[in-house]
Amino acid sequence: GAGVSQTPSNKVTEKGKYVELRCDPISGHTALYWYRQSLGQGPEFLIYFQGTGAADDSGLPNDRFFAVRPEGSVSTLKIQRTERGDSAVYLCASSLTSVHEQYFGPGTRLTVT
Amino acid sequence: GDSVTQMEGPVTLSEEAFLTINCTYTATGYPSLFWYVQYPGEGLQLLLKATKADDKGSNKGFEATYRKETTSFHLEKGSVQVSDSAVYFCALSDGNYGQNFVFGPGTRLSVLP
Numbered sequence: 001g002a003g004v005s006q007t008p009s010n011k012v013t014e015k016g017k018y019v020e021l022r023c024d025p026i027s028g029h030t031a032l033y034w035y036r037q038s039l040g041q042g043p044e045f046l047i048y049f050q051g052t053g054a055a056d057d058s059g060l061p062n063d064r065f066f067a068v069r070p071e072g073s074v075s076t077l078k079i080q081r082t083e084r085g086d087s088a089v090y091l092c093a094s095s096l097t098s099v100h101e102q103y104f105g106p107g108t109r110l111t112v113t
Numbered sequence: 114g115d116s117v118t119q120m121e122g123p124v125t126l127s128e129e130a131f132l133t134i135n136c137t138y139t140a141t142g143y144p145s146l147f148w149y150v151q152y153p154g155e156g157l158q159l160l161l162k163a164t165k166a167d168d169k170g171s172n173k174g175f176e177a178t179y180r181k182e183t184t185s186f187h188l189e190k191g192s193v194q195v196s197d198s199a200v201y202f203c204a205l206s207d208g209n210y211g212q213n214f215v216f217g218p219g220t221r222l223s224v225l226p
Contacts, residue, residue, distance in 0.1 A: 004156070033213070042117075042202050042216030043157070056213060091157070102214075104157040 002026065004105035006092050012111045013082055021077045021108045025094030032075050033102060034067055035091040043091050049075060050098060082112045115140040117217035119203050125223045126193055134188040134220045136177075136203035144205040146170075146179050146186040147214070151200045160188075160201070193224045 005024045013019050025032050030051055035043035045059040049069045057067075064082075069075040079086055089109050093102040120135040138146065148160040148170070161170030166181035175190045186203060203217040 035214075035216075040218065042204070042218050043214070045213045045215070048213055059213070093157075101159050106156045 004092055004094050004103050006090075006105040006108050008108060009106065010109045010111075012113060014113055015082060015084060017082050017112075019079050019082055019110065021079075021090050021110070023075045023077070023092030023094075023105060025073060025075070025092070026103055027073075029094035029096055029103075030072070031095045031098045031100075031102075032069060033093040033095075034075070034077050035093065037089045037091055037107070039088075046077070048098075055098075079110075082110075084112045086110060087112045115144065115205060115207060115215045117203050117205055117215055119201075119217035119220050122200075122219070122221040123223055124220060125225065127225050128195055129192045130224075132188070132190040132193045132197075132222070134201055134203075134222070136186045136188065136217060138184050138186065138203075138205050140184075140205055140207060140215075142207055143181075144207050146177070147204045147206070148175070148177055148186070148188050149202040149204060149216075151202065151219075153199070157202070193222070195224045195226050198222055198224045 007022045032049040034046040037043045047067050048056040052072045064080045067077045089107040091107045093104045095102045116139045118137050145164045147162045149157045150160045161172040163170040163179035169178045177188045200219045200221045202219045204214040
């Protein structure tokens with residue numbers, strides 16, 4: 001079956017612009033996670049959704065970052081006033097429930113110039 | 114806070130050599146431990162896991178044992194293949210809020226024919 005998909009695969013934007021990154025989880029998965037992976041580092045947790053609600057957003061670095069999952073499936077990570085330090089690969093993962101294995105998407109590579 | 118430390122890469126081995134990638138962790142409580150693998154051009158995949166002390170996770174010839182006394186979860190394989198070339202990430206999850214992973218920085222493995 002279809003895995004986790006993320007769009008776009010690559011995004012180049014100018015400093016100060018607004019971007020949206022989309023994640024389509026595996027159908028039926030209630031838990032959804034966003035991570036950020038900088039070059040040469042492991043993924044860093046950003047936010048976790050259980051259904052439509054953000055159960056844990058403690059990893060969001062500041063208030064420029066926001067994520068939604070309005071219908072409990074697709075999620076959008078939104079970054080306002082982008083900065084060069086936001087450049088990274090943004091990973092999405094989903095799992096059947098919070099205690100099941102996470103399946104990762106291929107990521108969106110964000111470059112802020 | 115929780116953290117994971119891995120041996121620095123890259124690690125370069127000849128085919129059929131023995132592999133060890135060291136991983137140690139710092140955590141409050143009793144985390145679950147994981148190894149994830151990222152093959153070139155692909156997303157993160159769960160390789161193996163262990164949920165309590167002395168558990169051994171194994172998959173595809175790889176093994177790792179949860180050692181609480183040394184806070185370690187070293188990855189081993191007796192005979193590596195060229196197809197094992199990838200980046201390997203050690204991770205932990207405290208499980209209190211879903212499975213918010215703390216990842217290590219990753220170790221790149223190159224296996225030469």
